Amino acid sequence: MNFYNVKLVLSVLIIFISIKIDAKRNKNKLPSFLNICQRNDPHLNDCIKKSVENLRPLLRKGIPEFDIPSCEPLHIPEVVIDQGAGPLSIKSSYKDIQVSGPTDFTLKSIRIDLEKNRVRIKLWLPKLEVMCQYELQGKILMMPISGSGESHGNYSNIDVTITMQGQQIKKGDDVYFNIKDFVVDFNIGYAEIKLDNLFNGDKELGEAMNLFLNDNWKQVSSEIKPVLEDTIASIFKKFANKIFHKFPLDVLLPQ
Numbered sequence: 001m002n003f004y005n006v007k008l009v010l011s012v013l014i015i016f017i018s019i020k021i022d023a024k025r026n027k028n029k030l031p032s033f034l035n036i037c038q039r040n041d042p043h044l045n046d047c048i049k050k051s052v053e054n055l056r057p058l059l060r061k062g063i064p065e066f067d068i069p070s071c072e073p074l075h076i077p078e079v080v081i082d083q084g085a086g087p088l089s090i091k092s093s094y095k096d097i098q099v100s101g102p103t104d105f106t107l108k109s110i111r112i113d114l115e116k117n118r119v120r121i122k123l124w125l126p127k128l129e130v131m132c133q134y135e136l137q138g139k140i141l142m143m144p145i146s147g148s149g150e151s152h153g154n155y156s157n158i159d160v161t162i163t164m165q166g167q168q169i170k171k172g173d174d175v176y177f178n179i180k181d182f183v184v185d186f187n188i189g190y191a192e193i194k195l196d197n198l199f200n201g202d203k204e205l206g207e208a209m210n211l212f213l214n215d216n217w218k219q220v221s222s223e224i225k226p227v228l229e230d231t232i233a234s235i236f237k238k239f240a241n242k243i244f245h246k247f248p249l250d251v252l253l254p255q
């Protein structure tokens with residue numbers, strides 16, 4: 001059995017164990033903040049939209065019942081990006097990332113395909129403010145770049161598409177929903193970034209590089225976008241599964 005198989009077996013086991021433990025708790029007792037929709041509701045998508053809207057203030061505060069921490073700001077411990085080839089060859093790490101603004105989303109659409117176990121959400125974010133400690137070293141369009149310190153970024157007019165591909169898992173008489181793939185794709189309208197203490201604090205070089213980065217933010221952010229999308233996807237996949245693993249599908253989405 002190779003590493004991938006071991007990982008797969010382990011994660012399936014963990015899902016089953018957590019479902020089993022949860023099933024022993026009050027699996028049919030729903031917290032009042034979950035707005036329940038009937039599966040045959042002709043306006044199911046609108047109903048789910050309302051349910052997600054209802055969760056917004058809870059996402060701000062955190063949902064201890066679901067072990068979901070506050071998402072305002074959203075805290076990401078660390079992201080490491082090793083950009084090997086191309087116009088950017090940079091090794092960078094970002095620690096203690098605080099993202100403000102993720103719960104200010106506007107839901108544009110939610111589409112649920114129960115046959116295919118697929119959910120697609122489109123939302124829009126007016127602004128995300130990101131602060132972190134960065135460390136980077138490498139080359140950007142042949143120019144050397146290095147530095148470590150505080151980084152501040154403002155991103156605005158962001159379109160986000162989330163695609164969740166799930167599966168239904170039978171456990172006893174109950175069927176649970178489990179998200180297998182959670183894919184996030186975002187499109188940033190505008191970005192402003194500032195890296196403090198570039199080139200060991202050399203003011204002129206640092207300012208020139210910040211100017212350059214901001215003039216070319218589209219290229220720069222497209223290089224690091226996939227890693228950010230994956231990181232955010234794995235955080236929200238965990239949150240969503242915490243809800244889905246706790247209650248059978250028939251309780252969350254009654255027939």
Ligand SMILES: *[C@@H]1O[C@H](CO)[C@@H](O)[C@H](O)[C@H]1NC(C)=O
Nearest residue numbers: 129152153154191192193194
């Ligand atoms: C980001 O926005 C905040 C608040 O509007 C502002 O204080 C800060 O200077 C901005 N940072 C950058 C890098 O534009």
